[in-house]
Amino acid sequence: MLKGLYVITDETLYKGRTHADIAKSALEGGANIIQIRDKNCNDRYFYEQALEIKKMTKAYNAIFIVNDRIHIAIAVDADGINCGQKDLPCSVVKELLGKDKIIGISCSSVEMAIKAQEDGADYIGLGPIFSTTTKVDCDKTTGLEMIKNVKSHIKIPVAAIGGINSSNINLVGEYGSDMACVVSCVVCADDMIKETKKLNLLFN
Ligand code: TZP
Ligand code: MG
Numbered sequence: 001m002l003k004g005l006y007v008i009t010d011e012t013l014y015k016g017r018t019h020a021d022i023a024k025s026a027l028e029g030g031a032n033i034i035q036i037r038d039k040n041c042n043d044r045y046f047y048e049q050a051l052e053i054k055k056m057t058k059a060y061n062a063i064f065i066v067n068d069r070i071h072i073a074i075a076v077d078a079d080g081i082n083c084g085q086k087d088l089p090c091s092v093v094k095e096l097l098g099k100d101k102i103i104g105i106s107c108s109s110v111e112m113a114i115k116a117q118e119d120g121a122d123y124i125g126l127g128p129i130f131s132t133t134t135k136v137d138c139d140k141t142t143g144l145e146m147i148k149n150v151k152s153h154i155k156i157p158v159a160a161i162g163g164i165n166s167s168n169i170n171l172v173g174e175y176g177s178d179m180a181c182v183v184s185c186v187v188c189a190d191d192m193i194k195e196t197k198k199l200n201l202l203f204n
Contacts, residue, residue: 001032001063002033002063002102002122002123002157002159002178002179003032003157003178003179004031004032004033004179004180004200004203004204005030005031005032005033005179005180005182005196005199005200005203005204006031006032006033006034006035006159006179006180006181006182007022007023007026007031007033007034007035007181007182007183007186007196008034008035008036008037008067008161008181008182008183009022009023009026009034009035009036009037009038009049009053009183009187010022010037010038010134010183010184010187011038011041012040013134013183013184013187013188014187014188017187017192018049019036019038019049019050019052019053020049020052020053020056022186022187022192023036023052023053023056023057024056025186025192025193025196026186026192026196027056027057027060027062028193028196029186029192029193029194029195029196029197029199029200030196030197030200031062031186031196031200032062032063032179033062033063033064033065033179034053034056034057034062034063034064034065035064035065035066035067035082035181036049036050036053036064036065036066036067037067037068037082037183038067039068043069043071043072046069046072047072047075047076050066050072050073050075050076050078051076054076054077054078057079063079063080063102064078064079064080065078065079065080065081065082065102065104066078066080066081066082067081067082068081068082068083068084068087070088070093070096070097073097073101074096074097078101079101079102080097080101080102080103080104080122081093081097081101081102081103081104082103082104082105082106082125083103083104083105083106084105084106085105085106085107085112089119090103090105090116090119090120090121091119091120094120102122102123103120103121103122104121104122104123104124104125104159105119105121105123105124105125106124106125106127106161107124107125107126107150108126108127108128108139108140108142109142109146110146110149110150110153112124113126113150113153113154113158114153114154116154116156117154117155117156121156122156122157123156123157123158123159123178123179124150124154124156124157124158124159125159125161125181126142126146126147126150126158126159126160126161126177127141127142127160127161127162127181128140128141128142128161128162128163129141129142129143129144129146129147129160129161129162129163129164129172130162130163130164130168131162131163132162132163132183132184133184134162134183134184135162138162141162141163142162144171144172144175145175147160147172147175147176147177148175148176151176151177157178157179158176158177158178158179159177159178159179159180159181160172160175160177160179160180160181161181161182162181164180164181164182164185165182165185165199166185166195166198166199166202169182169199169202169203170202170203172203173202173203180199180203182199185199186199
Protein backbone atom coordinates (compact mmCIF):
# COMPACT_ATOMS: atom_id res chain seq x y z
CA MET A 1 0.00 0.00 0.00
CA LEU A 2 1.26 3.45 -0.90
CA LYS A 3 1.03 4.84 2.59
CA GLY A 4 3.31 5.60 5.53
CA LEU A 5 7.00 6.15 5.96
CA TYR A 6 9.11 6.12 2.78
CA VAL A 7 12.90 6.03 3.20
CA ILE A 8 15.27 6.85 0.33
CA THR A 9 18.85 5.61 0.47
CA ASP A 10 21.86 7.87 -0.18
CA GLU A 11 25.48 6.79 0.22
CA THR A 12 26.99 10.26 -0.07
CA LEU A 13 25.68 11.59 3.24
CA TYR A 14 27.30 9.23 5.75
CA LYS A 15 30.57 7.53 4.90
CA GLY A 16 30.51 3.76 5.13
CA ARG A 17 26.75 3.25 5.04
CA THR A 18 25.72 1.37 1.92
CA HIS A 19 22.28 1.47 0.31
CA ALA A 20 21.63 -2.01 1.69
CA ASP A 21 22.74 -0.99 5.23
CA ILE A 22 20.35 1.96 5.17
CA ALA A 23 17.47 -0.10 3.79
CA LYS A 24 18.02 -2.81 6.42
CA SER A 25 17.80 -0.34 9.29
CA ALA A 26 14.86 1.49 7.77
CA LEU A 27 12.95 -1.78 7.39
CA GLU A 28 13.88 -2.81 10.92
CA GLY A 29 12.52 0.55 12.09
CA GLY A 30 9.24 -0.06 10.28
CA ALA A 31 9.47 1.87 6.99
CA ASN A 32 6.79 0.78 4.51
CA ILE A 33 8.58 1.84 1.35
CA ILE A 34 12.27 1.90 0.38
CA GLN A 35 13.75 3.66 -2.63
CA ILE A 36 17.33 3.17 -3.79
CA ARG A 37 18.71 6.44 -5.17
CA ASP A 38 22.25 7.02 -6.46
CA LYS A 39 23.13 9.58 -9.10
CA ASN A 40 26.80 8.58 -9.37
CA CYS A 41 27.53 4.89 -8.98
CA ASN A 42 27.95 2.43 -11.82
CA ASP A 43 25.15 0.10 -12.89
CA ARG A 44 26.80 -3.06 -11.59
CA TYR A 45 27.09 -1.69 -8.07
CA PHE A 46 23.56 -0.24 -8.20
CA TYR A 47 22.25 -3.61 -9.40
CA GLU A 48 23.98 -5.55 -6.62
CA GLN A 49 22.67 -3.18 -3.94
CA ALA A 50 19.20 -3.21 -5.48
CA LEU A 51 19.17 -7.01 -5.52
CA GLU A 52 19.97 -7.12 -1.80
CA ILE A 53 17.30 -4.57 -1.01
CA LYS A 54 14.75 -6.45 -3.11
CA LYS A 55 15.29 -9.57 -0.95
CA MET A 56 14.94 -7.55 2.27
CA THR A 57 11.81 -5.67 1.24
CA LYS A 58 10.23 -8.95 0.21
CA ALA A 59 10.99 -10.44 3.63
CA TYR A 60 9.50 -7.39 5.37
CA ASN A 61 6.53 -7.17 3.00
CA ALA A 62 7.58 -3.63 2.11
CA ILE A 63 7.51 -1.86 -1.25
CA PHE A 64 10.74 -1.44 -3.22
CA ILE A 65 11.15 1.48 -5.61
CA VAL A 66 14.14 2.21 -7.85
CA ASN A 67 15.07 5.80 -8.66
CA ASP A 68 15.53 6.62 -12.36
CA ARG A 69 17.20 3.42 -13.61
CA ILE A 70 14.42 1.52 -15.36
CA HIS A 71 16.66 -1.29 -16.58
CA ILE A 72 17.72 -2.03 -13.01
CA ALA A 73 14.11 -1.95 -11.80
CA ILE A 74 13.34 -4.60 -14.45
CA ALA A 75 16.48 -6.61 -13.70
CA VAL A 76 15.73 -6.97 -9.97
CA ASP A 77 11.94 -7.10 -10.36
CA ALA A 78 11.42 -4.06 -8.14
CA ASP A 79 7.87 -3.06 -7.26
CA GLY A 80 8.23 0.22 -9.08
CA ILE A 81 10.18 3.23 -10.20
CA ASN A 82 10.37 6.93 -9.36
CA CYS A 83 11.01 9.27 -12.26
CA GLY A 84 11.58 13.00 -12.53
CA GLN A 85 10.09 15.57 -14.87
CA LYS A 86 12.98 15.17 -17.30
CA ASP A 87 13.09 11.38 -17.35
CA LEU A 88 11.18 9.17 -19.81
CA PRO A 89 7.43 9.91 -20.11
CA CYS A 90 5.19 7.96 -17.75
CA SER A 91 3.44 6.08 -20.60
CA VAL A 92 6.77 4.82 -21.94
CA VAL A 93 7.92 3.75 -18.47
CA LYS A 94 4.63 1.87 -17.98
CA GLU A 95 5.13 0.09 -21.27
CA LEU A 96 8.66 -0.96 -20.29
CA LEU A 97 7.91 -2.04 -16.72
CA GLY A 98 4.51 -3.60 -17.16
CA LYS A 99 1.10 -2.43 -16.05
CA ASP A 100 1.28 -3.98 -12.58
CA LYS A 101 4.30 -1.93 -11.49
CA ILE A 102 4.22 1.30 -9.49
CA ILE A 103 5.27 4.54 -11.15
CA GLY A 104 5.96 7.61 -9.07
CA ILE A 105 6.57 11.00 -10.64
CA SER A 106 8.37 13.80 -8.82
CA CYS A 107 6.37 17.05 -8.88
CA SER A 108 6.61 20.49 -7.35
CA SER A 109 3.32 22.09 -8.42
CA VAL A 110 -0.40 21.41 -8.85
CA GLU A 111 0.00 21.49 -12.65
CA MET A 112 2.71 18.83 -12.59
CA ALA A 113 0.64 16.69 -10.21
CA ILE A 114 -2.46 16.84 -12.45
CA LYS A 115 -0.37 15.97 -15.49
CA ALA A 116 1.27 13.03 -13.67
CA GLN A 117 -2.14 11.65 -12.76
CA GLU A 118 -3.40 12.09 -16.33
CA ASP A 119 -0.31 10.26 -17.60
CA GLY A 120 -1.08 7.26 -15.41
CA ALA A 121 1.26 7.74 -12.46
CA ASP A 122 0.44 5.66 -9.37
CA TYR A 123 1.68 8.28 -6.92
CA ILE A 124 3.49 11.59 -6.97
CA GLY A 125 6.50 12.73 -4.98
CA LEU A 126 5.83 16.32 -3.91
CA GLY A 127 8.49 18.76 -2.84
CA PRO A 128 10.77 20.01 -1.57
CA ILE A 129 8.22 20.84 1.11
CA PHE A 130 10.93 22.33 3.34
CA SER A 131 14.42 23.43 2.37
CA THR A 132 16.98 20.69 1.88
CA THR A 133 20.60 20.33 0.86
CA THR A 134 20.28 16.64 -0.03
CA LYS A 135 19.15 17.21 -3.62
CA VAL A 136 21.12 19.44 -5.92
CA ASP A 137 19.23 21.62 -8.42
CA CYS A 138 16.09 21.41 -6.36
CA ASP A 139 12.97 23.38 -7.28
CA LYS A 140 12.06 26.06 -4.76
CA THR A 141 10.36 24.91 -1.57
CA THR A 142 6.63 24.42 -1.86
CA GLY A 143 5.63 24.77 1.80
CA LEU A 144 3.05 22.66 3.58
CA GLU A 145 -0.02 24.32 2.00
CA MET A 146 0.99 22.80 -1.34
CA ILE A 147 0.14 19.36 0.04
CA LYS A 148 -3.47 20.38 0.69
CA ASN A 149 -3.64 22.18 -2.61
CA VAL A 150 -2.38 19.20 -4.61
CA LYS A 151 -4.55 16.75 -2.65
CA SER A 152 -7.64 18.74 -3.62
CA HIS A 153 -6.81 18.27 -7.33
CA ILE A 154 -5.69 14.63 -7.62
CA LYS A 155 -6.82 11.21 -6.41
CA ILE A 156 -3.51 9.32 -6.49
CA PRO A 157 -1.42 9.20 -3.28
CA VAL A 158 1.05 11.96 -2.44
CA ALA A 159 4.52 11.41 -0.99
CA ALA A 160 5.79 14.62 0.61
CA ILE A 161 9.56 15.06 0.44
CA GLY A 162 12.28 17.54 1.35
CA GLY A 163 13.57 18.60 4.76
CA ILE A 164 11.26 16.27 6.64
CA ASN A 165 12.44 15.19 10.11
CA SER A 166 11.04 14.30 13.51
CA SER A 167 10.23 17.94 14.28
CA ASN A 168 7.90 18.44 11.29
CA ILE A 169 6.76 15.01 10.05
CA ASN A 170 3.51 15.28 12.04
CA LEU A 171 2.64 18.43 10.06
CA VAL A 172 3.15 16.62 6.77
CA GLY A 173 0.52 14.14 7.97
CA GLU A 174 -1.79 16.88 9.21
CA TYR A 175 -1.69 18.60 5.81
CA GLY A 176 -2.85 15.36 4.22
CA SER A 177 0.19 13.64 2.74
CA ASP A 178 -0.26 9.88 2.31
CA MET A 179 3.47 9.22 2.60
CA ALA A 180 6.40 11.01 4.22
CA CYS A 181 9.69 10.60 2.37
CA VAL A 182 12.96 11.10 4.18
CA VAL A 183 16.61 10.86 3.26
CA SER A 184 19.16 12.65 5.50
CA CYS A 185 17.10 12.43 8.64
CA VAL A 186 17.46 8.63 8.66
CA VAL A 187 20.74 8.23 6.74
CA CYS A 188 22.63 10.63 9.03
CA ALA A 189 21.09 9.54 12.32
CA ASP A 190 23.43 8.02 14.92
CA ASP A 191 20.96 5.16 15.24
CA MET A 192 19.03 4.70 11.98
CA ILE A 193 16.64 2.10 13.41
CA LYS A 194 15.72 4.27 16.38
CA GLU A 195 15.22 7.32 14.14
CA THR A 196 12.98 5.40 11.75
CA LYS A 197 10.89 4.09 14.64
CA LYS A 198 10.51 7.63 15.96
CA LEU A 199 9.40 8.98 12.57
CA ASN A 200 6.99 6.10 12.15
CA LEU A 201 5.32 6.77 15.46
CA LEU A 202 4.97 10.47 14.64
CA PHE A 203 3.57 9.97 11.14
CA ASN A 204 1.17 7.04 11.44
N1 TZP B 1 13.53 15.27 -4.05
C1 TZP B 1 13.03 16.41 -3.62
S1 TZP B 1 13.77 16.91 -2.19
C2 TZP B 1 14.77 15.54 -2.16
C3 TZP B 1 14.50 14.75 -3.26
C4 TZP B 1 15.17 13.48 -3.58
C5 TZP B 1 15.77 15.28 -1.10
C6 TZP B 1 15.18 15.12 0.25
O1 TZP B 1 16.18 14.83 1.18
P1 TZP B 1 16.06 15.18 2.72
O2 TZP B 1 17.43 14.85 3.26
O3 TZP B 1 15.03 14.26 3.32
O4 TZP B 1 15.73 16.62 2.84
MG1 MG C 1 15.36 11.42 -12.37
